[in-house]
Amino acid sequence: MSDTATGTDETAALPGDGLREGIVDRLRSDLGEHLLDTYLIPHTDLWVRVSAEAWGQTAAALKAQGFDHFCFLSALDWLPSPFGKGEDDPDAEPVAISTELVQGYTGGETRFQVFARLTDIKRHVGVTIKADVPESMSVPTWLPHFAGANWHERETHEMFGIGFEGHPDLRNLYLPGEFEGFPLRKDFPLLSRMVKPWPGIVDVEPMPVAAQEGDGES
Amino acid sequence: MTVLNERQQLSYIAAQAADARLNVELETEGMTLNIGPQHPATHGTLRIIARLDGEQVVWAEPVAGYMHRGYEKLTEVRTFPQVTALINRIDWLGSFANEVPFILAAEQLMEIEAPPRAQYIRTILFELSRIANVSLFLGDLGVQMGAITPVFMAFRDREYVLNLIEGATGGRFHPNFDRIGGLKDDLPKGWIAETKQVMKKLRTFCDEIEDLLFGNEIFQSRTRGVGIIPADVAKSYGMTGANLRASGVDWDLRRDQKNAMVWDQADFKVWTHPDGDSWARCWIRLQETREATKIVDQLIDNIPAGPVMTKVPRIIKVPAGEAWVSTENPLGEMGYYVVSKGDLGPFRVKIRSASFNNISITPWVLKGVYVPDIITILASLYFILGDIDR
Amino acid sequence: MGLVDRGRMPAPLTKLFNMGRSYSMWVYQWGLACCAIEMGAAFGSPRYDVMRLGVIPLPASPRQADLVVVSGTVTDKMAPAVKRLYEQMPEPKYVISMGSCANCGGPYWDSYSVTKGVDQIIPVDVYVPGCPPRPEALLEGIVLLQQRIKNEDMAAKWRNEEFTTLQKTAALEKAKSQPAPEPIVVGGGPIE
Numbered sequence A: 001m002s003d004t005a006t007g008t009d010e011t012a013a014l015p016g017d018g019l020r021e022g023i024v025d026r027l028r029s030d031l032g033e034h035l036l037d038t039y040l041i042p043h044t045d046l047w048v049r050v051s052a053e054a055w056g057q058t059a060a061a062l063k064a065q066g067f068d069h070f071c072f073l074s075a076l077d078w079l080p081s082p083f084g085k086g087e088d089d090p091d092a093e094p095v096a097i098s099t100e101l102v103q104g105y106t107g108g109e110t111r112f113q114v115f116a117r118l119t120d121i122k123r124h125v126g127v128t129i130k131a132d133v134p135e136s137m138s139v140p141t142w143l144p145h146f147a148g149a150n151w152h153e154r155e156t157h158e159m160f161g162i163g164f165e166g167h168p169d170l171r172n173l174y175l176p177g178e179f180e181g182f183p184l185r186k187d188f189p190l191l192s193r194m195v196k197p198w199p200g201i202v203d204v205e206p207m208p209v210a211a212q213e214g215d216g217e218s
Numbered sequence B: 001m002t003v004l005n006e007r008q009q010l011s012y013i014a015a016q017a018a019d020a021r022l023n024v025e026l027e028t029e030g031m032t033l034n035i036g037p038q039h040p041a042t043h044g045t046l047r048i049i050a051r052l053d054g055e056q057v058v059w060a061e062p063v064a065g066y067m068h069r070g071y072e073k074l075t076e077v078r079t080f081p082q083v084t085a086l087i088n089r090i091d092w093l094g095s096f097a098n099e100v101p102f103i104l105a106a107e108q109l110m111e112i113e114a115p116p117r118a119q120y121i122r123t124i125l126f127e128l129s130r131i132a133n134v135s136l137f138l139g140d141l142g143v144q145m146g147a148i149t150p151v152f153m154a155f156r157d158r159e160y161v162l163n164l165i166e167g168a169t170g171g172r173f174h175p176n177f178d179r180i181g182g183l184k185d186d187l188p189k190g191w192i193a194e195t196k197q198v199m200k201k202l203r204t205f206c207d208e209i210e211d212l213l214f215g216n217e218i219f220q221s222r223t224r225g226v227g228i229i230p231a232d233v234a235k236s237y238g239m240t241g242a243n244l245r246a247s248g249v250d251w252d253l254r255r256d257q258k259n260a261m262v263w264d265q266a267d268f269k270v271w272t273h274p275d276g277d278s279w280a281r282c283w284i285r286l287q288e289t290r291e292a293t294k295i296v297d298q299l300i301d302n303i304p305a306g307p308v309m310t311k312v313p314r315i316i317k318v319p320a321g322e323a324w325v326s327t328e329n330p331l332g333e334m335g336y337y338v339v340s341k342g343d344l345g346p347f348r349v350k351i352r353s354a355s356f357n358n359i360s361i362t363p364w365v366l367k368g369v370y371v372p373d374i375i376t377i378l379a380s381l382y383f384i385l386g387d388i389d390r
Numbered sequence C: 001m002g003l004v005d006r007g008r009m010p011a012p013l014t015k016l017f018n019m020g021r022s023y024s025m026w027v028y029q030w031g032l033a034c035c036a037i038e039m040g041a042a043f044g045s046p047r048y049d050v051m052r053l054g055v056i057p058l059p060a061s062p063r064q065a066d067l068v069v070v071s072g073t074v075t076d077k078m079a080p081a082v083k084r085l086y087e088q089m090p091e092p093k094y095v096i097s098m099g100s101c102a103n104c105g106g107p108y109w110d111s112y113s114v115t116k117g118v119d120q121i122i123p124v125d126v127y128v129p130g131c132p133p134r135p136e137a138l139l140e141g142i143v144l145l146q147q148r149i150k151n152e153d154m155a156a157k158w159r160n161e162e163f164t165t166l167q168k169t170a171a172l173e174k175a176k177s178q179p180a181p182e183p184i185v186v187g188g189g190p191i192e
Ligand code: SF4
Pocket: B089, C033, C034, C035, C036, C071, C072, C073, C098, C099, C100, C101, C102, C106, C107, C130, C131, C132, C133
């Protein structure tokens, strides 16, 4: 039983920026031009984007750096939802919804991105890795590097329809076998919302502070 | 080796053949055992399919999805304040703890921070929900091994904690008390004295459970050395929380990560155990309940005065950006990856729930164990269905 | 029990049977989600002590149960199992639907994987609203169900008809028209 009590020097152990930059530098030397972009919020978090071919390689490289704790793996669909939020006033004019893809941190080119997160337990730092999903809708699997990726990849396959090359068994995890469609894609409609308008169209709860002063800048 | 004559050789061959025939006759057929989807031993609607050879599991696979409610999709059609009403139903035993990481992520994107008083109360309620959660685990543990008493004790003492949570938030189960920028309300009168009383009771409860259950010989022989998970396997499956610490990995987000909560103001011990077996996992949880009562006791004396809410606009729009915040929830690391596009609601929320990773190890850990051990191993891994399926 | 299936039970005898039935109900706990914990608190905790109402919450299988409490979210994947469970129960059987999810979908009314109400699959006798309902509310639901059973026409239940009160049957002999029985909602009000 280890007796690691919390110390007062814990802030010293917290990661600084030098640490995160070091991670990026080492990753760049491992991956070369496959490391496409990085984004760093000082003292908070780190994002990197790699090319889809290097997706598996990135896992290996980061694992070698000490990122041996697998946190999660999932995907992002950057298409703005064609249905809006489904809670707009049914009588109001429908607002024009753009179909422009605006990717988040570290940019990107495609509609779908896979992203995953790894943690370094010793250095207390985590990193989010993203990759564009190519036209073929599949990226290499992480299974050889992290056994935990198994279920996460099954879930991503089920929810987004993204394949993982080398994954032995991409069965449905959640939904019954006869379910059609990929629920987390933005163009998957929530039918209940179509047939029944959202009852709470005006939904502003008075905040305690604002309520006291009797003014709300709405 | 002596040279055999022909007759000896023949009799040898005949004996071998007879043996082989006998083996063929005795060989049992593989049997497939289905537990669930509703079974008392799986506390919830997890279904386990195990292929057995005699008493031994050759292959096992959990079938999840019986409680899949589609949180990630639903968050996309809710506004930020509405999301908390959904997500505290993920891990339904420690509901308040589910809200916190999401609120922290939204606050991080808005670049605001809750006032110190709110941070204290949040941390206290967080630990209370940990106690409410894990105490039921401790009670339930006995049921899995045929001891009924602990569960009644757990329900009895858990009621006190629920009363506290209800007193402060108005909801026994799903408080929905956290707001972006603080809390809905301040603590009611008399709550602090009451809490101290209850914490004493809970410590007695822990002692009782330790005596009754952990000192019990049957319990020990059923759990010690069963379902061992080594540290590197645990890490590569992404296990967190007590399950990871029971494998000897010293990793607790309350201590090792900085966010707008006040765990650093309390002095507590992060327990680890080198064994990695079922017993270690149960024992760590017992110790954690004790530590949680201590954290509450320490923090409750030092709650600073002041407001519980910062000034936020009435209609909350979260600036565009991405944030990942996770906290050490009762079941392990629970985190939200929030993507906002500057709208009223999130663009995408990836919910990383602890049980999903913790239970994905079952095919690995159940291989080769005996049938009764399935139950103890699953119980000691401790999952909540909503937290697996979301 | 030949009298019962022929539908010629004398009313006083029915009353006696009903009283016996209502105070010896074996209830199967079909806990599905968060509400299951509140159901556990109602059935398993010393504070609420359901047995004082004449309800025994420990049948080993649905085949021994008279009443099932469906508590929690019923998903489309779970629905066939719920139906099968209901079919396994022997007649006469009663269903309490506990929690908004089981009543109508609750917070997941717009989800793609949740069944919007367990009454789409099996008939429900008592609805207990709330998210989650307090254990007291569930106990109230059980008491209301017991009151209903006491007044029930056993023969009608036996013939698998909808709920009919004893008095009503006598009156209906003449009228021959039957108003639809209202489901019980704890706390009153309609369920939509
Ligand atoms: S009604 Fe509420 S508490 Fe009950 S199962 Fe549904 S979400 Fe959970």
